[in-house]
Amino acid sequence: MTLDEISSTAVRLMEASGVEGLSMRKLAAELNVNPMSLYHHVESKDALLALICATAAERMHMPPDDGAPWQEQLMALALAYHRHAKEHPAIWGYLHTHPRLIADRRLPIWQTLYRILRLAGVPDPELRRTSDILHAFVSGFILAETQGHMSDDPEEIGRTFDAAIQLIIGGLASATS
Amino acid sequence: MTLDEISSTAVRLMEASGVEGLSMRKLAAELNVNPMSLYHHVESKDALLALICATAAERMHMPPDDGAPWQEQLMALALAYHRHAKEHPAIWGYLHTHPRLIADRRLPIWQTLYRILRLAGVPDPELRRTSDILHAFVSGFILAETQGHMSDDPEEIGRTFDAAIQLIIGGLASATS
DNA sequence: ACCTGAACACCGTTCAAGT
DNA sequence: ACCTGAACACCGTTCAAGT
Numbered sequence: 001m002t003l004d005e006i007s008s009t010a011v012r013l014m015e016a017s018g019v020e021g022l023s024m025r026k027l028a029a030e031l032n033v034n035p036m037s038l039y040h041h042v043e044s045k046d047a048l049l050a051l052i053c054a055t056a057a058e059r060m061h062m063p064p065d066d067g068a069p070w071q072e073q074l075m076a077l078a079l080a081y082h083r084h085a086k087e088h089p090a091i092w093g094y095l096h097t098h099p100r101l102i103a104d105r106r107l108p109i110w111q112t113l114y115r116i117l118r119l120a121g122v123p124d125p126e127l128r129r130t131s132d133i134l135h136a137f138v139s140g141f142i143l144a145e146t147q148g149h150m151s152d153d154p155e156e157i158g159r160t161f162d163a164a165i166q167l168i169i170g171g172l173a174s175a176t177s
Numbered sequence: 178m179t180l181d182e183i184s185s186t187a188v189r190l191m192e193a194s195g196v197e198g199l200s201m202r203k204l205a206a207e208l209n210v211n212p213m214s215l216y217h218h219v220e221s222k223d224a225l226l227a228l229i230c231a232t233a234a235e236r237m238h239m240p241p242d243d244g245a246p247w248q249e250q251l252m253a254l255a256l257a258y259h260r261h262a263k264e265h266p267a268i269w270g271y272l273h274t275h276p277r278l279i280a281d282r283r284l285p286i287w288q289t290l291y292r293i294l295r296l297a298g299v300p301d302p303e304l305r306r307t308s309d310i311l312h313a314f315v316s317g318f319i320l321a322e323t324q325g326h327m328s329d330d331p332e333e334i335g336r337t338f339d340a341a342i343q344l345i346i347g348g349l350a351s352a353t354s
Numbered sequence: 355a356c357c358t359g360a361a362c363a364c365c366g367t368t369c370a371a372g373t
Numbered sequence: 374a375c376c377t378g379a380a381c382a383c384c385g386t387t388c389a390a391g392t
Contacts, residue, residue, distance in 0.1 A: 001356095024385060034358050036386080041356095045385065096317075097274045099326035132327060133318070133341045140273075140317020141310070149276035150309060164310045170351030171344035178375095201366060211377050213367080218375095222366065 001031060003041050007052050014052075014090040049094060053101040056091045060084050062112045070119040071169050077112055078138060078165045085142045093146045096139045109135075121176035134168060178208060180218050184229055191229075191267040199226075226271060230278040233268050237261050239289045247296040248346050254289055255315060255342045262319045270323050273316045286312075298353035311345060 009030050013022045024045055028035040042048045061084070063076045085092035095101050102109070113131050122130050141164055144150055150157050186207050190199045201222055205212040219225045238261070240253045262269035272278050279286070290308050299307050318341055321327055327334050 023383085025383085036359085036388095037357050039386075097320065097324070099321045099324045103326055129337050129340060132321070132337060133344060136317040136321040136326075136341070137314040138317070140313040140315070140320065143274065143317065143320070144276045144309070144313040147274070147276045149280055149313075160306050160309060163306060164313070167310060167345065167348035167352060169348070171346070171348030174347030174351055175344060200364085202364085213369095213378085214376050216367075 001033060001037070001041070003051075005031065006038060006041055007048065007055065010048060011052055011091065014094075015088065018090050019049075019094045049098075050101055052091060053095045053098070054104075056088060056095070057102050057104075057107050057109065060109060062108045065115065070116050071173075073116045073119065074169060074172075075165050077116060078161075078168075081109065081138060082142065082161060085146075089146050092142065096143045096146075099136075099139065102135075117172075120172055122172070130172075137164070137168060178210060178214065178218070180228075182208065183215060183218055184225065184232065187225060188229055188268065191271075192265065195267050196226075196271045226275075227278055229268060230272045230275070231281075233265060233272070234279050234281075234284050234286065237286060239285045242292065247293050248350075250293045250296065251346060251349075252339075252342050254293060255338075255345075258286065258315060259319065259338060262323075266323050269319065273320045273323075276313075276316065279312075294349075297349055299349070307349075314341070314345060 006027070010022055010027055013027060013030065024038055025035045028038055031038075038048075042051070061080065063073070063080050065073070068076075085096075104110075110131060113134065114127050117127055117130055117134075118124070141161065145157060150160060183204070187199055187204055190204060190207065201215055202212045205215055208215075215225075219228070238257065240250070240257050242250070245253075262273075281287075287308060290311065291304050294304055294307055294311075295301070318338065322334060327337060
């Protein structure tokens with residue numbers, strides 16, 4: 001039994017029945033192993049969830065720099081992030097309620113966001129603050145969506161997401177002009 | 178033993194040791210009562226938490242209409258909300274991860290926000306969407322803050338919060354002009 | 355080094371019985 | 374109507390013992 005097997009089985013359980021559907025005991029049963037054996041590969045349940053989130057954040061595919069205006073690139077990044085979160089709702093739901101787990105600035109998401117914000121004219125000393133704000137905003141949106149606070153109609157949610165990003169773009173433009 | 182006693186004791190436990198510090202069994206012990214007695218006053222733990230959140234949302238004090246420009250009133254509302262959330266971090270942490278619990282449009286927070294957005298020139302059919310976006314943004318910010326994703330320095334957090342609201346104001350201004 | 359079983363200290367909640 | 378004790382079906386994790 002490897003760490004990879006453990007974490008991919010845990011991901012399967014989460015995708016099947018949410019974070020609350022993942023327990024160390026169920027995970028062990030799924031792997032035909034004693035619950036305590038897991039603790040030889042992972043320090044705790046929290047550590048396992050942190051590992052799963054870190055892996056998901058690392059693997060997230062980022063849109064490349066296509067030379068388009070920053071407004072378009074920011075919209076593309078937001079849409080990619082949103083799509084990714086919707087494809088793995090359990091993991092990203094957990095991650096957005098534990099924002100520490102995505103704090104590592106070397107992650108592709110932050111590198112890409114920094115590049116686009118520089119393009120938008122955000123000065124270097126403001127990059128950290130501005131990227132924190134934008135990520136908090138998008139996190140809050142996705143959390144509201146996954147918790148069913150938004151409309152039930154996916155098209156209306158799409159329009160609302162668009163409007164949200166347009167609002168951010170307008171705000172950034174007015175701050176840097 | 179009344180519902181009020183139950184919920185105010187539950188709030189005390191939450192403020193002392195977070196949501197995870199509240200259990201039906203500890204709550205019963207605190208009230209010198211059998212754990213099962215609680216279920217004669219409350220349907221479930223979730224229902225109790227929903228009641229606590231609803232009460233907190235209703236009681237939130239809103240800044241009055243002082244005739245100031247919408248930008249100032251929106252900033253004042255955001256600051257009041259932020260302050261309130263910081264004073265009761267456990268309740269608002271739970272509420273922001275369960276946004277359904279603040280969905281009731283009759284709550285003072287929504288009434289006030291609608292009034293200010295109308296002042297800002299947001300057309301009536303857009304009020305619902307725009308207020309959802311703004312609330313999601315502020316929720317995401319507060320969640321990031323309470324989870325320790327933001328800076329440790331309260332002054333820096335204050336500056337970041339200011340910048341966040343200025344960004345929203347700039348975005349609203351560019352959308353309605 | 356890796357795995358195990360028994361146990362500890364908890365949970366929320368059901369159910370039948372008491373007053 | 375309100376409260377109770379015992380029980381059910383779970384948790385995460387510690388610890389001592391096995392190979």
